[in-house]
Amino acid sequence: MQCYIVGGAVRDRLLKLPVKDRDWVVVGASPQEMLALGYKPVGKDFPVFLHPDTHEEYALARTERKTGKGYHGFAVYAAPDVTLEQDLARRDLTINAIAEAPDGSLIDPYHGRRDLEAGVLRHVSPAFAEDPVRILRLARFAARFGFTVADDTMALMRQMVADGEADALVAERVWQELAKGLMEERPSRMFLALRACGALARVLPEVDALFGVPQRADHHPEIDTGDHVMRVLDCAAEQGLPLTARFAALTHDLGKALTPAEVLPRHIGHETAGEAPLLALCQRLRVPADCRDLARITLLSHTKVHCAFELKPSTILRLFKQTDALRRPERFLLMLDACRADARGRLGFHDRPYPQADYLSALLDAALAVDAGGIARQWEDKRTLPEAIDRARTRAIAVRKEQLETH
Template structure:
């Protein structure tokens, strides 16, 4: 073979950080598509030449350069040729920590000083070409959530300019959601939203969330005061518990209504639950959030304060909550609602380790309601029109009995 292969990108970065790197990407210098085919590689992709290794099936891309031709992340023309150097290929990458290569012998090729930025914990763009792809803002924010790295001052300024130039407005919903969903599942997802807010991108892609900063809350219940600060604390608590994506998204969006509460009811935010539904629906529609994320977020938005007051509720009110949440048919989703509510209660300054008995309490009441044999009741009803009412009465009695047993 008259070409050279290098491992590049995230695999090199994560190996240097001592982190697992299960997925490896490769770049090939000095090759033509014909040479790759002759060596047994299988072609994939349409935008630029990418091939699968005949044995490992890992992706090998020909070294290439890119030229910006239009707004957005689709507006590029790629040039792949045998004379494109490794340094030229690495120069088109987003961050210095992603612009390193490793030879077959294990030597690191680092023309843009990515190792220095790894040691310093900095996210820094490789070249001004960073500004040509708005997705890079989202990716950088996601890396901040994963590694806890800071953004270099010059990179923050470049991102702010990209937002001002309207590049972020060219992003399509599917790509925004893809990056946000990945970031939500990182170790410290709050860092992603802090980066996006600092550069102005959050106000463009999720203005409903961005509006929470600067909105005050009751200091006795929310010592952190600011709604935006609270929201990120709730999100990080959900991440700390290793909750799935729907719970984290619900944690992020549960208080959107507080940005719309009239000034005369601040900082109590009366009716913020119902006020939050419209902006939440708009956000989910714009981002095209998956159904499971959308449904749990709406449920959390509408019901979280009622869940917090679980011990005050009458048996009939509890049963109505179960029915609105479809808890009898979907107990697993109801458990996710309780997890999101627990994160909300503990995502406050000084409350991270506070008890949250409401979750176990409502779970026990749901078990009691589920114990009712609806089929047996139906068989005993002479009039089919009475079945639903009889089942509800039996479930309410079961909930009341469990409340009495628990002393509530």
């Protein structure tokens, strides 16, 4: 029985990045031997065990044989006669197919260290094509490390898409990988890698449709809507925004893909037009409700936020009510963050200030300061109470608005 550290822990150490978790592969052992040594079984599809003391994962060396489409279409063989090289051969990328022995020496039969140094994402073997999730993982690594994709690997992924492998992806796995990619330092790289191989049109057709859609050059010097959305996404990442706001940044302009050709490059009404494709996307990929809800109010309200200084107090209160800001102020502030990323995600606007965010935040504070409970206790006609509270909030917004504009 021999144990080796494998995969991401070895890769990240070689890249001088923090190592969060260590995975081990065990060669020359059976499940019975692992149990006898006190390891606890956790694997459902193949033998994986938790170390009795460290609780790190130890997987028996295994090989895999394709038996059907999709993520679960595999027959797994794990036995003491499977070699380390055979186990590494089934891994997705060369940079993830390096093992470290207990003495610190590296076992690198597929030249992963060379690809790390060159900044290249390359598949280990043609078996890469057997698991469509690997397309998403590779794109996520492109976002994390900024590596380029080897030509033969890109050709293989395009063939996988053409063969329908991407259509077999399970919604939960798609969202899981997309969510991880959205949280990388440059998430746009993930979506551009997916688009380069044709997979974006299969997993996120609503986003893919934005590429090639023109915008007004005076508002969007970058012209192309897809280019703009990628810039917005990276701005959201630079701001350190959470997943909910990054997903909102990705989807805020979906309606522009539905603009009639005869009115391009104008996009009147793209906010409401984008609601149906957004909700369809979220339902298809089973996007969490917090991501869906923030994306929806951002999509519907971002142009109003950009024009905040032109809005009347009554219109501002209507915006607060439409976005449920009076009950969910923290979510409204996240929407403002996404709108800031939208404004800066334009060619030449990256470092521009965005005073609308502080302005609307101050007006929301003024509206929230109104004692609605106090008004309710003194108001006799309960039928007109909501209008009375709205009037009080509108007055508070107007007063604060005048103060801000004066100073």
